[in-house]
Amino acid sequence: MQIPYETTARPDTGLYNAKLGIWLFLASEVMLFGGLFSAYVFLRLGADDGYWPMGLLNVPIGTMNTAILIASSVTVVLAWAALKMRQWAKYKFYMLITIICGIIFLAVKLTLEWPEKFVHFGAFIKKDKWAEYEAYLGNEHRTKLGLSPRPEISGHLHAVEVAVAPEKKGDFDSFLIKHHLVAEAGTDPAHPVLVVKDDHGHGPRPSIAEKLVRIPGVKAVAYEVELDAVNADPTSPDNDRPHFIPRKRSDKVATIKAEDISSWSAFAPKHSSYFAVYFTITGLHGLHVLGGVIIFIYFYLFGEKLYRKNPEHMANRVEVSGLFWHFVDLVWIFVFPIFYLL
């Protein structure tokens, strides 16, 4: 069946049909992302002072990804222009660059940005215990400067100190073997604990640590954390505000008592409203990038037949998919500052 108005304008709308269709779709996309952005705004406004994290994402990498997405928006419009000018080779070239940009964007997300979050450890300290951890939080210093308090100690797990009920020792030991962990006796004879590390001398991943302390009969006593720069030297003026270049992790280790923690986790969605809405929005955006890349690959590999038959129809297909791609770029233009910079 022939679909009408592929290249000519329908008299009553003044548009070819696919263009009308894509704009209706984009209108629904505005509502989809709009709902999530409104969630972001009100979660953020509702967060207690100091509880909305800042400076946790890698700004240089985010900037680079923004530039890559903008470049791909340019190349997709050039690919469309090439088709309008009936330059097939040029179209192929610009489309290929667009596809590569989309793949780089996704690869950066999935290899450099997200995985690092899932091994990062953060513990929110109970408000009435902040004074005990002043050396890592620096809240007296921050109050003096009128800055928001810092409620969290973060870094990477160095070890988990646990107490194990003797009758549950078997379950505990088999868990250690399964996850390539080792336990040694703590050095303080007054407080006998088992110190759990992996076989490289680092702490377990947060997700494994969670399972460990949930084994019946195993009680978390303390978490040893290789500190992030902000907690290693919290009163340094350098750490008062976020920086463009992310600071190196320190080799300083802090011990946080389990009873002083209000909640802890990896930098995963459950860590905070911030990461929940960060992963939801960037995840949905990433799926859109993936969808665009798949469509572009299809047009790149299989577009020639239609182009030979009806080049204007092919140009319109690229224009419509390009409109979708520009919309995805447009969403990112807002995502980048609200999560990385503000």
Next chain:
Amino acid sequence: MSEHHPAVTAETPNAPHDHDHAHDVSKHVKGYLIVGALLLVFTFITVALAYVDFGSHTANVVVAMIVATFKAGLVAAIFMHLKGEKRLIWQFLFFTVFFAIGLFFLTWLHWIDPIFGTHHTHH
């Protein structure tokens, strides 16, 4: 059907089109490159402004949103051809903006009438 499909056999096919003649498009190419360059420049400006103290954090948020809206406007007007687009699409967009604001309003309503007992430490 109303479509008119001329047979195209040449290496560079040349079907007639009712608007956007090829030479018009070639004139626009330079504009696309300039807009792309502008967007990159404004990305770096956004990043730089984030580290400038405008007096309050709210002021920084406002400045960043103004720059982002300007960039989004460039993408929509030039790359998405909204500049000079048909009236019908503008009408659609008017309603989209209207309903998107309505959506934000609905979320905002929790602010004046929160569910009892749900206010706790947010993080």
